[in-house]
Amino acid sequence: MEKIQIKYFTDKIEPLAYIDGKSDWIDLRAAQEVTLKAGEFKLIPLGVAMRLPAGYEAHVVPRSSTFKNFGIIQTNHFGVIDETYCGDNDQWFMPVYAVRDTQIHVNDRICQFRIMKHQPTVCFEQVEKLDGEDRGGFGSTGKA
Numbered sequence: 001m002e003k004i005q006i007k008y009f010t011d012k013i014e015p016l017a018y019i020d021g022k023s024d025w026i027d028l029r030a031a032q033e034v035t036l037k038a039g040e041f042k043l044i045p046l047g048v049a050m051r052l053p054a055g056y057e058a059h060v061v062p063r064s065s066t067f068k069n070f071g072i073i074q075t076n077h078f079g080v081i082d083e084t085y086c087g088d089n090d091q092w093f094m095p096v097y098a099v100r101d102t103q104i105h106v107n108d109r110i111c112q113f114r115i116m117k118h119q120p121t122v123c124f125e126q127v128e129k130l131d132g133e134d135r136g137g138f139g140s141t142g143k144a
């Protein structure tokens with residue numbers, strides 16, 4: 001088991017927990033009441049900062065029901081929390097765009113995260129021609 005140090009910025013949200021047996025993604029909650037007008041952008045505080053285990057990063061995505069329930073889209077679509085984002089003020093946020101007037105209440109579960117090991121270090125070798133098999137470029141498959 002990997003241990004994660006966690007700091008809560010409010011006692012108004014429930015502590016992070018697995019939803020038993022359903023998934024290993026962990027839901028994150030809004031730490032503030034947030035009102036958005038259609039077309040507005042805001043950063044929603046998630047009320048937590050964490051020190052991830054060495055060699056890991058975290059990925060934050062919306063819950064499948066988030067758009068239906070709240071009419072918001074995560075503007076970066078896939079949030080990356082770096083291992084170095086681990087200090088006392090490094091609260092996690094969800095950047096959102098509202099497509100309708102909406103309200104998010106404290107403790108609403110609006111997104112979810114998991115931790116992942118860093119990718120191996122890569123380097124780039126420039127070539128004139130790639131020796132892989134050619135698929136024909138973007139959008140060339142899947143045409144009946």
Ligand SMILES: O=c1ccn([C@H]2C[C@H](O)[C@@H](COP(=O)(O)OP(=O)(O)OP(=O)(O)O)O2)c(=O)[nH]1
Pocket residue numbers: 060076078079080081082083084085091092093094095
């Ligand atoms: O959805 C997100 C995405 C990022 N972060 C935090 C953690 C991450 O480590 C930091 C920086 O994110 P990123 O590197 O993706 O953003 P940037 O626009 O490149 O900003 P920076 O210059 O701070 O790296 O912001 C969040 O709280 N929520």
